């Protein structure tokens with residue numbers, strides 16, 4: 001089992017499997033979700049269509065939108081020619097529904113199916129994506145939004161817009177660069193695309209009116225790109241990070257930075273007048289680029305609303321007691337220009353050169369790739385602290401499956417609940433969480449090429 005572990009994020013290991021004869025017909029047969037190759041007009045008109053992999057023919061995949069407390073049921077039918085799974089990023093699920101090959105389920109072979117079914121306890125903005133050979137499967141388009149609406153006190157808004165931010169690495173014929181294991185990318189900042197999109201459009205536009213209030217659900221679905229964002233012609237408040245409501249809305253006064261897999265729920269009021277434009281702006285090295293345009297078309301018939309109030313908190317997230325916590329420090333090492341000299345790969349000590357030969361560039365707590373023993377074993381209800389030292393010259397987006405954490409801030413205060421933390425080069429940060437979801441949970445960098453080349457650990461809750 002262990003020998004195959006690296007395969008699910010790293011690349012193509014063929015798994016022979018017999019196609020199912022066909023699911024039993026039941027009145028309650030779940031809706032099917034099928035990843036398969038399609039072509040999509042991604043690049044501007046005049047360019048050929050791009051061959052992508054998509055759920056139900058759409059990338060991003062179909063929006064799954066449910067009420068809080070509802071049951072999500074989907075039958076994954078694998079229409080690819082390689083195994084796959086679906087991970088429901090950020091939502092609390094029973095371990096067996098988490099979609100991590102070899103850790104929580106067997107990967108679904110081509111033509112086969114797997115039924116995902118679980119209740120969704122938390123309102124907020126989540127997403128789903130493939131978790132087998134993730135750099136390639138996510139990079140080719142296998143991801144979509146998962147939106148859970150508040151059971152009560154939903155905010156007063158005029159429109160609810162999901163904005164899936166992504167980038168693609170395309171060649172001159174607008175086709176996806178097929179090598180997802182380029183050492184130069186994996187050992188640096190990861191695979192950064194040359195074509196940036198919002199909801200798979202390079203020119204995403206939504207007409208608005210002055211004084212409208214929009215809920216923008218931003219999701220960074222890119223393999224590795226960090227999005228620094230700003231608002232223009234819009235007054236904004238952050239109301240949730242990674243699906244979890246803030247106790248108080250935070251007025252947007254500086255740039256918003258989103259690492260891979262992170263989400264931000266924004267409430268924005270259109271301040272630009274009729275004929276003007278409002279924008280979500282991406283702050284690139286060469287200046288501001290339009291990430292989403294909001295032309296103000298209709299004559300204003302609205303008046304300005306009072307500032308927004310907080311979203312209702314999600315139930316049952318304990319705060320934890322730091323004093324009695326189990327503390328497990330973790331150092332991130334490796335990458336280009338790093339100081340890593342050796343690490344354990346599949347349980348065997350290797351020098352950095354030999355690691356490179358195995359496609360491993362990074363280590364966490366001295367280990368590259370998944371090992372038989374978890375980084376942390378916690379008992380149910382225990383508080384866990386992980387001080388993280390990023391001893392590399394690259395940022396990393398650390399994601400914990402199954403549970404949200406808080407950042408332990410310098411003064412002992414706790415940051416907002418998150419499931420993915422962006423850690424800058426050479427930075428030290430600390431997270432704490434209550435181990436309240438039993439099972440084996442992956443803890444990895446969401447720069448997917450980093451995960452595939454070493455940055456994976458796991459946490460066991462018993």
Ligand code: C2O
Nearest residue numbers: 087089261399442
């Ligand atoms: Cu969205 Cu294991 O990740």
Ligand code: CU
Nearest residue numbers: 396445447450
């Ligand atoms: Cu990383």
